[in-house]
Amino acid sequence: MSEIKNELDTLPVRALLAAAFITYLSAASEDRRRQCLDSWMAHSGLQKFDLRSFLCSESEQLIWKSQGLPSDDLSMENALVILQINALKLKSVACPFLIDPSSRATEWLCTHLKQHRLEVINQQDNNFMTSLELAVRFGKTLIIQEMDGVEPVLYPLLRRDLIAQGTHTFSQAQTPISYKVGLKNSFGHNSEA
Template identity: 30%
Template sequence: MKDWHCKCGNLGISCSAIFSLYNTLGDNVQCRTWHLAGLPVDTFSVDNAIVVSHSRRWPLMIDPQGQARKWVVNMEKENGLQIVKQTDPAFLRILEISLQKGQPLLIEGVGEELDPILDGVLLKQTFTQKGVEHVQLGELITEYHPEFRLYLTTRLRNPHYLPQVTIKVVVINFIITQLGLENQLLGLVVAHERPQLEEKKNRLLVESAHNHRALQRTQEKILEVLSTAGQNLLEDEKAIDIMSSSRVSMNVF
């Protein structure tokens, strides 16, 4: 990274002195939401979550402590998350229903090999029939909902995945870091010794996330008004109303 930075400087290319995935792709409101869902607050975990949300391939998360599973379950529970193992008798049926309804699916307990029936889903080899997207599951063809999301987790600490697997998924190491462990232990101690304080902290985190989300929506409304308003902004009643309500909201924050 240092060599790359030096070469950019020699070529007159502007670049940050310290690279940060969060500063490049992160979203403050989204990160707060992730933390509320159980994502550890350390930079390593946040970067992992950013990769999960931006990757074109479905994530296979190395998760011996269950951190990623907890985060995914809390994050997707309102969206009808389905949880299954490859060894479950109803695995294929649950996969098919999730694909059709666009429900998020968590396949947990993955080993070092993936069921070949997942190939079409992992590679996103969809095709259109009668105007509807479909995907093939072995010999079965089923509808593919555009809102479908897939997560895979493994409890193996040091799995060895062959290239045939790694080209189909993005492998992400969610092993807990020292900072993440310290924060969790601190939370457990505070929850035991001062439960009211821990409850207040969680409540403030929720309020903060809601406020930042509302602030972001307000900013988007203002930008929309400015881009669509005519030459005389003061004569646009809709623009004036939105600006006035936005001012009230800003004062609240």
């Protein structure tokens, strides 16, 4: 009973640490993440905090492993960050950008998100703009592979620069793109380390 009371008493602090981790440490190295979390725990008076057990269950982690996600802490934490950001939908302006030389994270994302309307394209494809416009128009989750940099046409989409005309919403790209309100975040992917 005292363990449950302790869990409830520390819930706001653990939620704050999880939010801070997702907001500030998602792009940090594994060492930097540990250092900041240890410092934050010391300042908050929290004895122990495990992001993985706070944000997901063991069964979810086992499912992710069976879908091909590596079981190391960094991969699991990155998956948590990506899924938390993706769950926010339009409330977040964050868009995950992965550097994935082995393509394991990308393969896992494709497997994990297969029930969603998912589109995977290469930035160098001839039909890149058409695929991008259709994904935006129909609210698909978009994974853009082999990115050497962010194309200027993506800036208005990533910033959510939208204009409303009547009942329609458009992205302020070079050519207006009809924007589906339920659009999930797009994922950039660079295969180079």
